[in-house]
Amino acid sequence: MTTTRAMAAPRETYGRTLLTMAEDYPDIVVLGGDLNVSTFVHLWRDQYPDRFFDFGPAEQNIVGVAAGLAAAGKIPFVSTFSVFGTGRPYDQLRVLISQPSLNVKLVCTHAGILTGEDGMSAHSIEDLSLMCSLPSFRVVTPADSVETDRAVRAAAAIHGPVYVRLPRAATPVVHTDDYRFDLGQADTLRPGADVSIIAVGSLVAPALDAAAALASQSINARVINLHTLAPADTDAIVAAARETGAIVTAEEHYVHGGLGSVVAGVTARHCPVPIEMVALRGYTGSGPAYELMAKNGLTAAGIEQAALQVISRKTT
């Protein structure tokens, strides 16, 4: 059961949202690494050339310069592909930004496996794990274009480091224009008491579709968009465990270190319940983006199956 939804590219929304903040935030500067058309910060580059710096594909330096700019009072937005922006300069993110908690915003596109045909090296399936391991970073995975706009605004409004994870592909729009985003507060999209589906990013729309399919089997699934993994909304996760007794997590990321690990960590401490994790089990090769999603079970059907499985494990 798939609902037809409008499609929109979060990375394009990012570029357009940034432009609208230029006057309200005179300290915003944008740093790129020769992927500025792909990340859509070329819109900013062309309009505010004095507040834009290109460094070529030299990500360690980009992050280091961003830290210096932030220490001098600027609000640097650093944008490149997720694989290059998190893995390559991990040490700079750790030492120069996370440890002194500097006000740098790392907004990366082309995360997950929706980079499809570009293949294994382009598939960013470890970035949430890396970024959640840095104590000062807030880590946000918007579910759609609307949430991308809100998340980017929230990132600028708060002081401290933020990572925003965006895909390459256009994704289904799940939020309406009046959507209110609260960084760190889970977004419950559908009530339900039989099982909870906690999803992020590109798996939020399939989670809603899975819940609709389960409803036709008289199973009421709660759907939670846990857009912020750090700091995670512990109360929402514990309530889901306590009130529904079983959880499915769904993410376009390696099974280790992302959403599934966060939810399992919270429930293990506060309210252990069965959990099934819809996530990547390892690397996957080239292929059309949504074929790769299907091949790896990152679909509404995959989530539905996981929900039936986890319900069968409930003890009461």
Add this chain to the structure above:
Amino acid sequence: MAAVNQPALSVDDMRSTAQALRRDSLEMIFRAGSGHPGGSFSEMDILVALYFGILRYDAANPGWPERDRFILSKGHASPGFYAVLARAGYFDRAELASFRQTDGLLQGHAHPMTPGVEMNSGSLGMGLSFALGHALAARLDGRNYRVFALLGDGECQEGEIWEAAMSAAHHQANNLVAIVDRNRIQNDRFTDEVMTLEPLADRWRDFGWNVFHCDGHQHAAILDTLRQAMQSGPSVVIADTVKGKGVSFMENNPGFHGRAPNPDEYAAALDELAR
């Protein structure tokens, strides 16, 4: 403009001050039982020339926006740096006893929790990028401060140094001065044995930098060279120094890159530094 060059010293006073601050550094390392004396001693004359002859700052207001920035990229040489910061008035000299101690103000590698420290450090190669960020911010804000980054010579084996060098020239960071503490020794061995750095000056020049040389232990030469380098950047000053400078058995000895002296060595070193 707030107070600057607090306090300015004559070249003669710089020499005695540097020796006194070497003693302070060594005492910190001895008490902590660990730390990096070799680089603290090689950099000391450069730091003294900077803090008591070049830099504009207000130690009572470390965040003064117009301050010149000094960025210690070779953050392991923190004992020498801390001794200078205390002498410059950023914190009380008694605070030196907290070096490497639990809940102390003075971290093993320099961290901005310490007044006067701009950058977190301890992973090599990052300081020039960070300095470039400050240099670009000065341009954006229309401020006239200058930015100085002190690099180790072994540190120049890090790729990020050259990413930063290329981009500083590209972005015309004319308010940026790098100083290389060319003491020819790194953690394990002599730099020539680990990884060839020469022709170091040509390499910087090829990356678009103005290159200057000086004796890194002659204060008058350091001051003169830095003033020339500040005219139009990005500039690099390759300062020829001696690792462990001031203590005969530490000088040019790779064994004292990163270990504390034992009690006998400590006493002998203090004696030499008191002469």
